[in-house]
Amino acid sequence: MPVDLFAVPFELRPDMPREGLSASRDGLGHSPRVESRLIELAEKEGERMVLPDLVPKTHDAMALAEMGRDRGEAEFWPLHLDIFREYFVHGRDIGDREVLAAVGERHGLERAEMSEVWESGRYDERLHQFRHLALHLGIRGTPSALICNELLIGSRPYAVIREAVQRCLVRPETVEEAV
Numbered sequence: 733m734p735v736d737l738f739a740v741p742f743e744l745r746p747d748m749p750r751e752g753l754s755a756s757r758d759g760l761g762h763s764p765r766v767e768s769r770l771i772e773l774a775e776k777e778g779e780r781m782v783l784p785d786l787v788p789k790t791h792d793a794m795a796l797a798e799m800g801r802d803r804g805e806a807e808f809w810p811l812h813l814d815i816f817r818e819y820f821v822h823g824r825d826i827g828d829r830e831v832l833a834a835v836g837e838r839h840g841l842e843r844a845e846m847s848e849v850w851e852s853g854r855y856d857e858r859l860h861q862f863r864h865l866a867l868h869l870g871i872r873g874t875p876s877a878l879i880c881n882e883l884l885i886g887s888r889p890y891a892v893i894r895e896a897v898q899r900c901l902v903r904p905e906t907v908e909e910a911v
Contacts, residue, residue: 735900738878741794741859742866752788752827760787780821788827795855796832799841811839
């Protein structure tokens with residue numbers, strides 16, 4: 733049985749300057765304890781993780797992800813994850829259109845179309861509506877996801893996500909039979 737998972741696009745700081753901010757200078761960093769734990773968890777899963785000082789403006793990255801979403805789930809998820817890898821594994825500025833264009837091209841997107849999307853603001857209204865909806869739902873942080881209409885806000889332990897998926901997989905007729 734498939735599980736409905738929807739990554740909720742939410743631009744945390746829409747008024748951020750195009751060049752981004754400094755986590756250390758602007759007070760946006762995690763505590764050393766949290767950073768160590770994140771890196772440890774990534775290593776446990778066989779992944780490398782870096783936490784760059786640059787906090788990028790993510791609007792263009794989100795627009796790129798929406799291009800992928802319009803091409804279907806099979807296109808969206810690998811592109812979405814690759815954008816995150818650029819930042820959290822390679823430490824690259826995902827607010828930089830050249831970095832994003834390279835990601836998009838790896839996923840078969842044309843540079844000209846990506847440039848048109850960014851210049852025209854094709855996805856600006858959609859992203860604005862998602863932000864408005866997210867705020868209405870109480871989302872104030874990232875990541876956020878809907879799993880079978882259950883909203884999970886912020887970084888959550890794996891057990892919480894697993895339980896949400898398990899609740900999703902319980903068929904209604906099974907629940908009714910148990911009553």
